[in-house]
Amino acid sequence: MRGALRWAGISVLLLLALLAAAACGGYLYLRIYTAPQTSGTLELAGLRKPVQVVREPSGVVHIRAANEHDLFFALGVAHAQDRLWQMEFQRRVGAGRLSEVLGRAALEQDRFLRTFGFYRAARNAYRSLGSEGKSAVDAYVAGVNAYLRTDPGLPLEFRLLGYEPEPWRPADVLVWAKMMSFDLSANYESELERYRLRARGVEPERIAELMPAYPEDGPVVLPEGAEVPPAGERQAEALLRLRRSLPRSVEASNNWVVSGRRTGSGSPLLANDPHLGLGVPALWYLAHLESPTLEAVGATLPGVPGVVIGRNRDIAWGVTNVGADVQDLYVLEETEGGRGYRHGEEVLPYRVREERIRVKDAEDVVLRVRETVYGPVVSGVVDAPGGRPLALRWTSLEPEDRTIEAFLGINRARNWREFNEALRSYKAPSQNFVYADEEGNIGYVAPGKFPVRQEGHSGLAPVPGDGRWDWRGSVPFEEWPRAFNPREGFIVTANNKAVPDSYPHRISLEWAEPYRAERIRRMILSAGRLGVEDIVRIQQDRRSLLFEDFRPVLEELRVRDERARRWRERLLRWGGEVRPGSEEAAVFEAWYTELTRLPAREVGQEYWDEPRYLLRAMRRGDTACEPSGSREDCLRFAARALGRTLERLGEEVPEWGRVHRAVFEHPVLSETPLARLAGREVSAGGDGYTVNVGPYDPASFRMDSGPSYRQVIDLAPEGRSLYVIPMGQSGSPLSGRFDDLLGLWSGGGYLRMRTAGYEADDTLILRPSR
Structure with missing residues (x-):
């Protein structure tokens, strides 16, 4: 699954200003960083009764409160203590406000986000909540703001970018839910x-x-x-x-x-x-x-x-x-002059909303977004062929949520x-x-x-926006x-x-x-x-059923090169375990990647990862297999692909985990002098089809999505439940809890999921201010 945080990452190669900022002030910041207060007593306005916030050595937080208002208030405090920059970045992404702090490098992304109207939808969603929902959101927001009012030491990113966070608003909570929905509604x-x-x-x-x-x-x-x-x-x-x-x-x-x-x-x-x-x-x-x-x-x-x-x-x-x-694109028939579009027997005017995008060190940009009965016209910010406007209808943009x-x-x-x-x-x-x-x-x-x-509308392709397919x-x-x-x-x-x-x-x-x-x-x-x-x-299983399907193709390959023959025999003896330490896994994954190039000329893409299309081609032939499209031509393509694979991997074939790396990059600092401080990478196994998934970029074998959380829950009375996340609980590269769970995660380990009997490393009492 492509995560919203990674999707939201901008092209930081363009952020040259950050390079200078990091060089001038970044390392100075390492000397003045102040960790958040996680022990003792902290007085905060807005609490009703004292709350206990306990952290295990792993950083797992336990919050005990006398009522739900204080519970969500304290969670807002804990989140802000450990993840304030992440929360700031997420709300700016959702609001289309990255250009304010990152400059023109973020403008294209802000245009996209403002056109879709994620933050507008978040404000509407808050208005549609019942009293209990609003109370929970309001309490959480109050907790974040109460923490900000204590004038805490701000995370590194704020110092580098030269600004302080604004107070939180209810829509800041709900906009990230919209972004997650977008990520999962493709x-x-x-x-x-x-x-x-x-x-x-x-x-x-x-x-x-x-x-x-x-x-x-x-x-x-x-x-x-x-x-x-x-x-x-x-x-x-x-x-x-x-x-x-x-x-x-x-x-x-x-x-x-x-x-x-x-x-x-x-x-x-x-x-x-x-x-x-x-x-x-x-x-x-x-x-x-x-x-x-x-x-x-x-x-x-x-x-x-x-x-x-x-x-x-x-x-x-x-x-x-x-x-x-839950999404449909509608092709609009515009009237002359482009002021409206035909819908049923009517000509409807566009409703136009203006979005003002503030850009750091540049003039504001005013974006005019056309709205229709379906939703926004998005053809100006997505890669759409042809010249006719496309409007998007999507359940997450509707007023009630x-x-x-x-x-x-x-x-x-x-x-x-x-x-x-x-x-x-x-x-x-x-x-x-x-x-x-x-x-x-x-x-x-x-x-x-x-x-x-x-009836007749499959939802698989854009349809006319004339009312017939509403x-x-x-x-x-x-x-x-x-x-x-x-x-x-x-x-x-x-x-x-x-x-x-x-x-x-x-x-x-x-x-x-x-x-x-x-x-x-x-x-x-x-x-x-x-x-x-x-x-x-x-x-944790990494047995590849993809290999199981493609093994018969390997059996039929006729290869002339001696090295390719030896590797073909090794693959046929291999059990299909895509372990980090397996050389066979590296060869198979690289060979499969070469196979995905088969229809490149036809589809206009270098790689086309559709296993059943490729299997069909190897079993029956395909027009993409030159010269005749026969099954024999496709098998010859697969044999040549094995030769290209070995050339790509070099004389000494590496273990899969040497080339297949799980990469954890900071969305802003990854191309600055602080990249090594803020980023991590570890050896990884699996592929996009194993249970312990390891999807990768076919051009580089980089893995930048995967198991973002694991849990195993035992419902027995004395059951042993487990969970883990990659990296750690803290978002600060200077914290001991920044990456202390990464080795556990990558090695297949877990933390105990406890509600009692845990070791308390830090205990903080939140008290209502007098």
């Missing part, structure tokens, strides 16, 4: 890809070959026979026709839950590892929150109140991206009924929620606002995909197909490749009675 990009291919003259039938449909025998989260509403005959036929030519989702996360019938303890086990961008600092922050009405522990997001993934006193949950199709209330409700939920009721207000991004409780139940829900489209509503709460205590005794989701063809609504026609889901299922089914160690073993 359908508009696949629509543009298909639009671009058609503009290149690629026929729809050929696009269906280049972007194969989800395999008919691939695992489905809710298989046929699950308790889902029946489909009408006509609608089911339409779904079967559509699913033959679908692009693949690029997102990647795993979760699964196993009932007590399959565990040694007789209680459920639940695992989750969301795959998002890797960066500095970590995306998540580990915390335990406790008040008389709410106790939860797990992964929190700096800038947002509550636990997003984890457990409470009674239940546990984990999430992966559904990949729901109470998703944060759903998460707060989950934090309090005590059972399956309350868990479902909490999700009633969930909108976006749609996630595969797996569930377990201490009573032994397991379950699954995919919540969200799923558009109901007109949405007809959304899927009712009662008909969301669900399962409770399924007969199989476990539920697995890995961004694979969520619902069977009999499901009456079209959630999506784009799903991730089934390799990870299939491998997890195999390991569960072959394990007998499962314990925590077995779940950890599955989560």
Whole structure:
């Protein structure tokens, strides 16, 4: 999954001003840095009663408060103490205000963000919250601001850029949820890809070959026979026709839950590892929150109140991206002069909003954004072929969004009924929620606002914005995909197909490749009675089913070069474990990367990572295989690709972990003299299709997304639950807690998830000021 933090990183190569700032003041700052106060007593205005904030040696935070207001207030304080720059950067990204502090280098990104209107949507979302949701957000914001009023030592980034943070506002909390939703709602990009291919003259039938449909025998989260509403005959036929030519989702996360019938303890086990961008600092922050009405522990997001993934006193949950199709692009027919567009029998004028972008050391830029009945016209800021304007409709830009209330409700939920009721207000991004409780139940829900489209509108490519293809509503709460205590005794989701063809609504026609889901299922089914160690073993698994599929291709290769023959034989003896220390893994991954070049001339891209397209070419032939497109031509291409692979890797083939590095870069400091202070990289295994995922840039083998958080939760009364994040709890490169968890994460280790019996390294008492 491509994380929002990494997506938001700008081209810092252009930030030459930072080089000078770092050279002049950066190292001086190392001498005057003041760590946040994490022990003793801190008086803050806005608290109602004293709050205890305890940090373990790992930096994991435990907050005990007398009420929820003080609980969320104190979480705002703790987040700000450890991650203030991250929170600042995130809200500036969402608001399209990076140019104010980074100059013209950030202007293009700000134009994009202002055009979409993320911050505008965040303000509307806050207005739509109920009283409990607003209270939680307000308390969190009050905590951040109370901390800022103590005049704390500011993080390095503020000093280098020469400014101080503004007070926090409620929309600053909700805008990062919008950015996460954008990161996990990438359908508009696949629509543009298909639009671009058609503009290149690629026929729809050929696009269906280049972007194969989800395999008919691939695992489905809710298989046929699950308790889902029946489909009408006509609608089911339409779904079967559509699913033959679908692009693949690029997102990647795993979760699964196993009932007590399959565990040694007789209680459920639940695992989750969301795959998002890797960066500095970590995306998540580990915390335990406790008040008389709410106790939860797990992964929190700096800038947002509550636990997003984890457990409470009674239940546990984990999430992966559904990949729901909640975005559509509409091609507008403009009137003469471009002042309006045709919709139905009417000509509608554009509603124009002005966005003033302040630019450091330059004049303000005024952006005029045209709004339509669908949403903003985005064709000026996305790579769209042709000259006609494209408008975007997306559920996350709609005025009402109470998703944060759903998460707060989950934090309090005590059972399956309350868990479902909490999700009633969930909108976006749609996630595969797996569930377990201490009573032994397991379950699954995919919540969200799923558009109901007109018959004939697949959602796969832009359609005319003349009213004929407008949405007809959304899927009712009662008909969301669900399962409770399924007969199989476990539920697995890995961004694979969520619902069977009999499901009456079209959630999506784009799903991730089934390799990870299939491998997890195999390991569960072959394990007998499962314990925590077995779940950890599955989560850390790097066996490549991609290699399993491509091994028969290797068997058929006819290679003349002696070195290539030797490596072919080594690969055929290899078991497919993509370990960091494996030379075979390096050769296989580099060879697969060479294979992805096959349709480069046709699609206009250097790499085309579509495994089933490539397998089909090797088995049946393909027009991209020159000269004749025969199967033999494709196998000759694959043989030459093996030769090119060995040339690329050099005389001494490196171990996979030497070239495949998990890279953690700072979004601003990565190209300054402070890059080595702020950035990290470690050896990594896996690939984009292994359970322990290791996606990489095919040009460099760099891995800049992956498991951003891992958890294994044991619902047994004395269960041993585990979690970990990469890097550390602190965002300061000068803190001992900056990267102290990186070795644990990369080595497959975990922290104990504790709510009691932990070692207290620092204890801070927050008191109401007199």
